[in-house]
Amino acid sequence: MADPSFEEIAAALYAGSPEAFVASRKDRASEVDDAELASRILALRKPSIAAWVVNVFAQERAGQLGEALRLAAELREAQDELDAPALAKLGRERRALTRRLAETAAELAGSRGERVTPATREAVERSISAAFFDSLAASAVASGRLLWALEPTASTADIRDAVAGDVASLEPAPQRPPDELQERRARREAERRLAVAEKDQATAERELAKQDVELQALRDRAAELAEKAEELEAELARIHAAASHVERDMPEVQERRATAAERVGAAEEAVELARKALDAL
Template sequence: MADPTFEEIAATLYSGPPDAFVASRKARARSVDDRELASRILALRKPSVAAWVVNVFAQERAGQLGEALQLAAELREAQDDLDAPALAKLGRERRALTRRLAEMAAELAGSRGERITPATRDAVEGSISAAFFDPAAAGAVASGRLVRTIEPTASPDDIRDAVAGEISVLESVPQRPPDELQARRARREAERLLATAEKEQTAAERELEKRDAALRDLQDSATELADRVSELEAELARARAEAARVGEDLPPAKERRADAAKRAETAADAADRARRAVDAL
């Protein structure tokens, strides 16, 4: 059986009882034959209480933490394709998951007899939040060898300084195979295009409904106007026929009127002569 590595020894020490860290470190250094390794063990800094809480959770709940960090990696990858409302929802879900993991870590540490203050729990939550946003911080948290907690705004040097030993590739958040990532990206792009197409289809169908209604109104108006034109044309035809009849009757009527006027003039002359004759008697 191979001897434990420095990182394995450090992980064991950093998840042990905080009050016994110094004594455990000295005893472990004495138990190894390699002087250089013993010196590195003795140089290990005592972790803060919050870092110890994270280390205990990372080692005793490695599977659960690993799944959360894997999900965080996938969310980081997916967020470039999300719109503002989806990003806001993602942020709320990520904060809720961070808070839940921090509470679980605090409960686990509390079961070991350690008093966890609200400030300590907040520091634990900050480290888990940093792991959700930064792959390097995720590797540091998953290592179980934090000396101090990590802020979400920590620089690469800050993260490096917060961990005892190296952060190997194996401790980083596992990535999906390139072909699977490509398939996921292709699916997200296809889903985005589908959503856009469905949105455009809905808008086009609504526009079509509006145009259909407008066309029906115009067709109804055209029918009404055509009926009115037919009525007016029939009325015009009747008026023209009446005008033609009157035009035909007008010359004879004029002649009859002239004859009547002539007879009236003759009768007036006769009456005038008769009056004068009467007056002469």
């Protein structure tokens, strides 16, 4: 069995207990026969707590981190082909994924008895974010040999300085076959078109519901007015019937009035004759 490389030894030390790092480094150096290798091991710097959290996560959850970094590589390749809304959506998803990975890393560190402060967790999140934006930073994070946290704006020199050992020797993320990439692009475009169509459908359905409400309100008002019209028509019919009765009874009443008027005239003449007779006495 081949002896472990310097990078393998460094990765093991950087995932061990931070409190025991100095003692572990000394013990590990004493175990190797190569004086130069032992000297390099003794020269290893103790990682920051944020770097240690990332290193533990990279080694304990290598599969989860690797899948996230492969997705990030595909997004970097595809971003030139996407429109602004799609890029904004991917940006939100990337930030959410970064937070979830940082939370998982902090929980993993907590399970080892290490207290992770909010500042440390933010540094862990920035390191993972740097890995999403830069392929070299992704290799550095995946190495499990960070000395300190990375920044998303870190230069190539900054990234190399932040890693113990040779970061360039790390295996690059496997590339998907061109036909599969093309298929994924076509699927993303189909998903984008579906999202646009679904959005248009939702807008049309909201407008239809609005028009249904307005139409029902008009139908209710029409029914109310029709009922009112029936009531008015019935009232008008009653008025017409009453008017007909009045017109029918009017000649008879007029005739009785004429008779009564004649009687009044005759009575007036009788009163006048009686008054004259009285005056003559």
